[in-house]
Amino acid sequence: MERATATSDLAALVDELAVRARSLVACGERRILGITGPPGVGKSTLCAMLAARLGSDAVLVGMDAFHLANEELERLHRRDRKGAPDTFDVDGYVALLRRLRSQSADLVYAPRFERAIEESIGSAVPIARTTPLVVTEGNYLLLDRGGWEEVRGVLDEVWFLDAAADVRAARLVRRHEHHGRSHDDALRWTEEVDMRNAAVITATRHRADLAVTVPDAQGSVPGVALDVPPG
Template sequence: MDAISKQDLIREINRLAHVRKRTIVAIAGPPGSGKTTLAKELAAELNVKSAVLPMDGFHFDNEQLREMKLLHRKGAPETFDAVGFVDLIQLARQGGALRFPTFDRTLDATVPDTGLITSDTSVVLVEGNYLLLKTSPWNQLREAFNLTVLLDVSQQELETRLIDRWLKHGFTLNESRDRALANDIPNALFVLEQSTTPDFVLGTGPSPASRQ
C-alpha cells in the first residue's frame, strides 16, 4: 500500500487504460472523505473516455428500510443492495453499454436507469464507502477492480464535513451534529476497520466540507 498524489493517480489510470479495453477503478473511503469530488475530477482530467459510477444508487428505498427497521442506519452496509451492486460491477468489467441507478439527495431516493456507461467507455470510476470491505458479498468486488484507492482524512475533518453536509440539508446545528456522530462517523470507522488493503492511499487533507 503506497501513498499517491492525484496527478500520479491520473498517470497510473491512463497507463492501465492503454493496455486493456476497460479499466475499473475503485475509489473507496469513509463518508465525507471526498470520493465524489475526486471521481469527477479524474473523469475530467483523464485522457481517455471515462464514467463515474457511484455506489449510492444502490441504497434500499426508505419504505423498505422502514420495514427492515433500518431507516435510522441509512448509509450503513446493510442498507444497500450489495448483491445488485456486485452484479453490476462485474457486468461493467465485461465491457459494453449499461445503465445503472443513481441517488437523488434532494428526494432522498434512488432513481432507476439514470446513469449510463457507453460501450466506448475506457475507464469506469466506481466510488463508494464499502468497495473494499472484507465481508460477503462486498468482498466479491475486489476481483473486478483493476486498481483500488482508499481516501485518507482525519476523523476531525470528517466530522466537520459531515456536520456541514447536514446543515446544508436544512437541519439545525444540534441535529446535524447528532446525525453525523450517531450514524456517519460509526460508518466511517467501520470502513477503516473492515476494508482490505488498497493499492494506493490518497490523502484529501483539509478541504471544503462539500466533498462527498
C-alpha cells in the same frame, strides 16, 4: 512504499491520480477502478474532478446509487442508520460491476444517487462499451463480509482516500445541515451513524492498492502524500 510528490493542492493531486488512472487502461482493455474511504473524506469531489480530467475515457458509477429505497429501509427498521453496510443492495451493485466487466452490451445504464432527495434514480448513467475506464466510488468496496467481499474481485485497483477524523466530521455536519437537518440532528447523525460507519471502513484500508490523504478544496492540509499502505 511508493510515494509521490507531496502536495497540499487538490487540483495537483487529481492531476497526479489521473496519470495513474490512464496507465490502468494503457493496455487497451476496460478496467474498473474503485475509490473508497470513510464518509466526509471527499470521495465525490475528488471523483468528479478525476472524471473531468479523464473526459470521455472514463465514466463514474456510484455505490450510493444502490442504497435501499427509504420505503424499504422503513420496512426493515433501518432508516435511522441509512448508510450502514446492510442498507444497500450489494447484490445489485456486484451484478452491475460484473456486467460492466463483461462488456457484453453496447450500452449499460447505471442508477445515480440524488442526495437532494436521498433516493436513487434508475438508468441515469449511460456507459458505452467503448469507454475504457469505469470509476466506482463508495464506502464499502474493501469490506470482506455481508456480500461486500464479492466487490474487490471485480475491481482492478482500489484507492483508499483518508483525512483527519475531525476534518471529516466537520464536513459531514455541514453536509447534513445543507440538506435540511438542524445543527443538533446533523451532529447526532454524524456521531452516531457516520463516524461508526467510518470505523468499519477505515479498518479495510490495508486491502487497498493505494492510500491517498486528501487536502480540502482550498489546499489547507499541508504535506499531503500519496502512498501504498503497508501489508
